[in-house]
Amino acid sequence: MPVEEIVLTDFEVEIQARIDAERARLRAEAGLARMREFKKPVERSFTGPERDYVTILFGGLTWKHEEMIKAVFHGSGYRCENIPTPVVADFQAGKEFGNNGQCNPTYFTVGNLVRYLQSLEEQGQTKQQIIDNYVFFTAGSCGPCRFGMYEAEYRFALQNAGFEGFRVLLFQQTDGIKAASGEPGLKFSVDFGMGMLNALNLGDVINELVYQIRPFEVTKGETDRVIRESVKTLTDTLRDRRRWHILEAAPGWAKPFLEGHAKFTGISCTLGKVAQNVYGKEYVDALHACRDSINSIQVDRLRVKPVIKITGEFWAQTTEGDGNFNMFAFLEREGAQVLVEPIATWIAYMMYVAKEGAKARAYAEAPYRDPKWYEVKKHLANELKLLKKTGGLSAGSAMWGYFYHRTIKHLGDTAHHLIPQKELSRLAHPFYHQLARGGEGYMEVGKNVYYTVNHLCHMVLALKPFGCMPSTQSDGVQSRVVNKFKDMIFLPIETSGEGEVNAHSRVQMALAEAKAKARAEFDGVLVQTGKSLEDLREYVDAHPKLKHALYKVPHREGVAGTAAQFAWHVSDLMDRDRKYRRPARVSLPASQVA
Template sequence: MPGTEEIVQTAFEVEIQARIDAERARLRAEAGLARMREFKKPVERTFTANERDYVTILFGGLTWKHEEMIKAVFHGSGYRCENIPTPVVADFQAGKEFGNNGQCNPTYFTVGNLVRHLQMLEQQGQTRKQIIDNYVFFTAGSCGPCRFGMYEAEYRFALQNAGFDGFRVLLFQQTDGIKAASGEPGLKFSVDFGMGMLNALNLGDVINELAYQVRPFEVNKGETDRVIHDSVKTLTDTLRDRKRWHIVDAAPTWAKPYLEKSGKLAGISCTLGKIGHNLYGKEYLDALHTCRDSINAIEVDRLRVKPVIKITGEFWAQTTEGDGNFNMFAFLEKEGAQVLVEPIATWIAYMMYVAKEGAKARADAEAPYRDPKWYELKKRLANDFKVFKKTGGLSAGSAMWNFFYHRTIKHMGDTAHHLIPQKELSRLAHPFYHQLARGGEGYMEVGKNVYYTVNHLCHMVLALKPFGCMPSTQSDGVQSRVVNKYKDMIFLPVETSGEGEVNAHSRVQMALAEAKAKARAEFDGVLQETGKSLEELRDYVDQHPALKQALYKVPHRKGLAGTAAQFAWHVSELIDKDGAYRRSTRVSARLQRVA
């Protein structure tokens, strides 16, 4: 039995705890928190299959090239779909009006853009109930340990404040793939839809890079934009209207009875056939080659000296083409730079790599058998097999993703940049940033900065990120050490928001002046080393029209970053190998002296 002292001690502790609870209750009451309840995620009305005929899916936030491709796939799969216009400053202001305080600008721009679009539908005569019933929003979800993880709740909060309470949100989780915030069954992911989205993303990436690759050097101003618009229409028409392949239509007559008897055989054959048709079908490849030839017909002058500016940063800020990043791409081109944009494909490759490396790192902790002896082969194989089940599919998926992206590049002229191996980016970043440190672009910002600098693939790296973005701030802190190690690196981080465009452009101009000087010195060095004058190079190019084609593939010379420097060296080598041209040049020079 407890002694008297223990009983007194227990009673004393109970009394103290009671007083603490009473005081806590009083303070809660004063603060209006007396009726606190545990937060539960609101149950959202589902998007059902029978709503597909009248419910329109809204989405946005990418380049207009990507959005047109994605919309075509949705339409071709039988869905109603619209892309919201590129966000502007007014959308940012609407996002701040209806959303919570302290959010990053992708949140404000995106939700403000959505709210103002719904308000426009209301002004056109639709009631709020019709809008809530007839539209859903398709967007990205969490990418790491930042406020981006709360986007879904922020969208609902802002929509509720704007009077659209109950508006549905379909969520694309960047780390978990495609889900719905409501567990909806209305969005069915068929083989045709999945392969169509693969093609849409790859085509959007490649044609977006080609636009920025060609436009700075076009001879006829505006021609690139016109050709790119026509090419996007050709590709979207193909993605939307192409005939859907089916085994019943394609199989020979003698095979149809067997397929009818075996549903499993028919299903596997149909799936494989659809994949092959979407990737290798004549209609699809003909569309790619038509666009390639149209773009290649643009006349360019590659001897214009322009600094190459590599864009990195937070996913949304480095992708959008509007007020969300101060219209930075158009500004850079106006200032005489060549912009090297980042494809969405890089982000997808990064997700697969991090998932695979994370599984390897957790292998020992999740192993069925802990520390098996060297002779316990069965246990060791069981452990290895569990890791393989998690990493094997990711390795295969990563290899296939790279293959099909590079295949698209090949069919579109083979001049767009290939994806950098994630293992290489991770290796370069590792002295500064661990590969499993999540948030934002993780190690990629640091890895890309080092990769493009040490391999002389750009003159300057410009990192675009949202104001107050936690992962980007973390990355910028690391970049100070990176810049200190690589003395010739020009790296500029710019935080974007709804304001501050003049200040951001001013900062970029100052760094750009240094990059321009670097590009000019590089080009002059090539002229000096080759012993050729600019007039001599231009004369040779004028006599060989193929060198003026937009998709003429210039061999990369190690140590040179600028397009003009690369091209000047290549033309110099062509002149040195062209004996007939040199003889004709000498004859012309003699005739001029005689005259």
């Protein structure tokens, strides 16, 4: 080896040694000399034998979703309880036991869990009994926002509250609908997985029906009563339905063959279980019973109410308590109709982003880079690798949409269908890239544009935690969106454990504009149809089916309000009804009609 290279190597070694020595000196001065690399704490396993006495806790969704999920857990042989809806006291407990600088959902959910465990202790259980007999099941993520710190925050707060060692099982957001707990005590069987799919879909559709019907109910409180009875019917079915197995269903002559062909039996049993969970008579009959019960609610759709579309961060736009300033109940008290967002949209978004991300990385991950045009095998190898990644996601997305829309169909077919993620991405792309990760990504912008340009609401209200990084990015973009769409009413509200009065005041100001927009729309319909409000009500009274809660009103392009849509439809019925002949009256705006 040349002398020059030996001298150069020695020189580099000396420089590196001096750098290391100086780094060690500075670390010692800062008190970091003994700092060790962080390692994730080893969690005690939740094992199969513990299922008989360990209770799984969960929460954070609407009560409809939670009752459905609890029924599936119970039906699969697990002990399960949902934690009550978080309140401000939970937020305060989260700040007391957790780190500073966390976002609103963290404080509410962490404090909610700690206070629930404390209530168990007040009832006579020891801390060790609680640690041994309960586990918490929740969503997790790798980020990029503070959502990625939820798991660590749960453990830190539990430790500070005296429940060190309490087990937390995670459902990983970034792994789609695959659980990441890896715990043998929580098995994801076909029955359990299909039950959860049904539970989420039912929770979403029932939740939308509540907000679709309740603002127009004739008898106050009837919607809540009927929905609770319907939810009980559905949860009883999810919990108590018979678990199908091919060896029990097959005729006697086929059983010897099935017992001798385990692989064929396993595949057939899986397909049969999927069909039984979705198409089984017991399940479908329960859906139809609930549909008929809900349809019996009497409504008055000629009440003019602005439609307020809810978007924003997942937790803040889903919870129904102090975590979002009880915003849904407030909007209804103020005379609005709330259009909630289903969890199904979030799951469809995760699958779409995973697929588009795989496409974007296809070149970098291809087995062969820049093959010649005639190298067919290399081209096929590249395409096959991409297809393996995207094919399953495409099929999963199609099946997810199919099962969701099928649930809508069996429950009256009046809930909104899922918006294609490709369409949301297209609308958002001029303002927000589809692969920009975090929170709801491009969906906050995409939904704002979609519901505005398609005249599906009068106002978009975006709910997000104070300081939420992904939603802050979206809000920064929304200013440009609002400048482009001049008729858009968009209001972002940051939620916290305080400031409810101020938030409600801001919403009231924007809501006044939305009410005026809805009223002008309805008055315009009366003028265009030549019918008075009295004429419409008289015809509706003569045709009782128009008062049924699940009567499907055809959508008319360019009209957002339920009252305006219904007025157009009733007017069309009157024009086509040969038995109904009445001289036209001078139409007055609804605001002038007593």
